[in-house]
Amino acid sequence: MLLVTSDTHRGDHVGALGPGAPVRTPAIDALAARGVLYTDAYAASNTTNPSHGSLMTGLPVRDTRVLDNSSPLVDDARTLAEAFRDAGYHTLAAVSVRHLMDDESGFGQGFERMAGPSSEASERPARATTTQAVAWLDELADEPVFLWVHVFDAHSPYEPPASTDRRYYPKGKDPFDPSQRLQYDGRFLPVYLRGLTDVEFPYAQYRAEIDALDGELERLLAHPRALAGVTALTADHGESFGAHGIWWDHAGLYPDTLHVPLVLAWPGGPHGVRCDAPVEQMHLGRTLLDAAGLVASEFRGADLRAAAAGAAIERPRYSLAKEGHAASLLEGGWFLVLNLSDYQTTAMARPRARHTVELYDLAHDPAAANDLAEREPARAKAMRAKLVEWLGGASARGLAGAGAGTAEQKRRLASLGYTGDGPSEDARAGRWIEADCDCAQCARWRD
Ligand SMILES: [Zn+2]
Numbered sequence: 254m255l256l257v258t259s260d261t262h263r264g265d266h267v268g269a270l271g272p273g274a275p276v277r278t279p280a281i282d283a284l285a286a287r288g289v290l291y292t293d294a295y296a297a298s299n300t301t302n303p304s305h306g307s308l309m310t311g312l313p314v315r316d317t318r319v320l321d322n323s324s325p326l327v328d329d330a331r332t333l334a335e336a337f338r339d340a341g342y343h344t345l346a347a348v349s350v351r352h353l354m355d356d357e358s359g360f361g362q363g364f365e366r367m368a369g370p371s372s373e374a375s376e377r378p379a380r381a382t383t384t385q386a387v388a389w390l391d392e393l394a395d396e397p398v399f400l401w402v403h404v405f406d407a408h409s410p411y412e413p414p415a416s417t418d419r420r421y422y423p424k425g426k427d428p429f430d431p432s433q434r435l436q437y438d439g440r441f442l443p444v445y446l447r448g449l450t451d452v453e454f455p456y457a458q459y460r461a462e463i464d465a466l467d468g469e470l471e472r473l474l475a476h477p478r479a480l481a482g483v484t485a486l487t488a489d490h491g492e493s494f495g496a497h498g499i500w501w502d503h504a505g506l507y508p509d510t511l512h513v514p515l516v517l518a519w520p521g522g523p524h525g526v527r528c529d530a531p532v533e534q535m536h537l538g539r540t541l542l543d544a545a546g547l548v549a550s551e552f553r554g555a556d557l558r559a560a561a562a563g564a565a566i567e568r569p570r571y572s573l574a575k576e577g578h579a580a581s582l583l584e585g586g587w588f589l590v591l592n593l594s595d596y597q598t599t600a601m602a603r604p605r606a607r608h609t610v611e612l613y614d615l616a617h618d619p620a621a622a623n624d625l626a627e628r629e630p631a632r633a634k635a636m637r638a639k640l641v642e643w644l645g646g647a648s649a650r651g652l653a654g655a656g657a658g659t660a661e662q663k664r665r666l667a668s669l670g671y672t673g674d675g676p677s678e679d680a681r682a683g684r685w686i687e688a689d690c691d692c693a694q695c696a697r698w699r700d
Pocket residue numbers: 260261300301302489490
């Protein structure tokens with residue numbers, strides 16, 4: 254049983270999607286060739302720990318209240334690793350970023366062993382993580398194993414290794430050529446891009462990072478244990494390259510940040526199937542348990558293999574942004590964003606205003622470029638009402654503890670571009686929006 258999460262990996266960045274795919278991912282494609290490629294999988298959030306928290310519990314962020322990268326999941330949460338451990342599996346986790354380690358995430362619960370970056374480092378390259386993972390698989394060759402492997406290479410800064418560096422950038426071109434003028438509406442450049450004059454360069458390097466991490470996953474995905482067992486690959490969230498004024502970051506709830514890869518192969522399952530049905534990534538945990546025959550294990554979610562077999566499982570898909578700054582609802586191809594607070598980060602060219610609504614017709618506008626809220630007010634109101642009702646159903650008590658929030662932890666998060674005050678008191682308590690809010694926006698969008 255192998256679960257791979259590739260951090261910040263966009264759902265449309267998988268080679269197996271076809272000749273127009275922007276990356277080359279032979280290792281992931283080989284997994285798709287012996288299993289199912291889900292082309293419409295959405296994550297529960299746009300940030301690492303919130304999204305992984307949902308994957309590891311089967312619960313939406315509304316209920317876990319793991320809202321940022323420093324609010325650990327409490328011990329009484331029921332996790333996927335605990336479900337496998339209780340069924341007699343060895344449970345192992347190899348992660349690549351410090352804030353997924355147990356002391357900061359609480360995600361170590363249920364895992365016999367967990368390995369990741371040393372306490373001083375923020376992150377480590379995929380090679381170190383996959384080397385650890387392969388060693389464990391070899392050591393426990395005859396034992397049942399649940400192994401979670403997390404790689405962080407697609408996350409900024411986009412600095413691919415020499416093997417793929419500048420693979421997608423025109424030869425001889427200088428992205429820092431001072432005679433060019435940067436076409437950029439962002440507020441300022443991240444430190445690692447200082448002097449940049451070609452806005453295309455970071456995206457080209459992101460693609461090269463994905464090619465490189467695929468190369469590192471090859472040993473793992475082609476390991477005899479992975480070939481013989483249940484193997485899944487997904488991401489926690491995507492990445493935005495200027496759409497909606499969000500640059501080189503995953504702020505905001507949009508297809509860029511919520512659409513993730515999802516590939517699943519299991520013994521006796523179909524080969525090379527492409528499943529276009531809408532699915533939620535957080536149901537993967539339940540799916541893995543069912544695929545392992547552990548149908549009686551206590552864990553939330555639905556078996557995604559039913560979707561691959563053609564069963565209709567369309568249901569509203571809800572997401573909640575980092576720190577609860579926005580919520581979204583995707584249903585029937587329509588995507589509604591409700592901004593829950595005034596919000597702007599350094600990666601956002603423009604602020605979002607509290608209780609404003611955005612509406613997109615993804616069936617005809619997959620990039621969510623045209624906000625149709627003004628033209629479709631009845632639809633916007635109905636979807637907003639449904640989303641507000643869903644938010645109002647938050648569990649009374651979340652599953653997140655107060656983060657240690659040490660100076661060292663803040664320094665490491667800042668080195669990855671994460672700064673801010675953390676979730677508000679209301680967000681931590683699951684009070685997302687007052688149903689009878691009388692602000693001008695709510696008055697306008699309420700029925
Ligand atoms: Zn992430």
